[in-house]
Amino acid sequence: MIVKIRIDDRLLHGQVAYSWKSALSYDAIVIASDDAANDEIRKVALKLCCPDGVKLAIRSIKDAATLLKNPKLASMKVFVVCPNPKSVYDLLQLIEERATVNLGGMQMEPNKILFSPAVYVNKEDIEYLDKIVESGIVLEVQEVPSKSVKEYKSLRNKVDFSK
Template sequence: MAIALVRIDDRLVHGQVVEGWLRVIDADTIVVVNDDVAKDDMQRTLYSLSVPPDVSIECLSVDSAIEQFKNNKFSKQKLLILLSRPADLLKMLKNGLKVSSVNVGGLHYSPGKKQILKGLSLDDNDVSVLREIAGFNIELESRALPKDDRLNVIDLIKASY
């Protein structure tokens, strides 16, 4: 299994991901890890229609994704892993997922969150979870598209909190 990119983005599958990232990282499989999407037939269908025909997509609950990775289901694929919440990634890391870098692409503003960049707003729980993820010796970088400058998320948190 080759993980081309792990991205936290509350929009999951959308134009920036499909047109921007997917073409650059050349992944052949998108794994959406989200409990709500895993249960929603319509959303899963829409996502599958949103990706190129030569790219497969799996929409899994967090627990199912943990099991699939433990069982090496994706051993022959080049993956783009998409999650909408930092806490879901932390759970996967605590259950054996190994990654060296995570792109924090889009966590949009909602009440109780503080905007630290355009398209990146965090609440206290997000900050705590991201710091814990960084404790796994994982680079947390933020950029909307591959051509954008990498910004260190922990440095952004330190400057904003």
């Protein structure tokens, strides 16, 4: 059972691994990222961040979807982490299970604007976030569990890429 899907371009780090572990009591983490799945050095680094006793799988979007549909995971609390909104959207197209999506960390890059603390977005990110919301998925903006949840739509209304 997916307990939450998080968008965080750093994927797995102390903040994700430990603060969300306390909040969600997950048994497994599935990182759904085509780039990470094909980078052996990054996989080693990500494995070092995984809390003791938690199973970790680093898969491409397609392979993550296959894994998440495996009946063996139905009895486990699974925390899914994706690097960006497009990856989440693509994953959601391949699975039936629906879970809250948490927008928590996207670093500043060229052509990105500040959306909320620790979250910078570009036009494509907003387009995919909008598609996720339009599909009926709950989208919360929250850096860590100890911070209050911000409503996506109110933050979204302040974003204008037409300028």
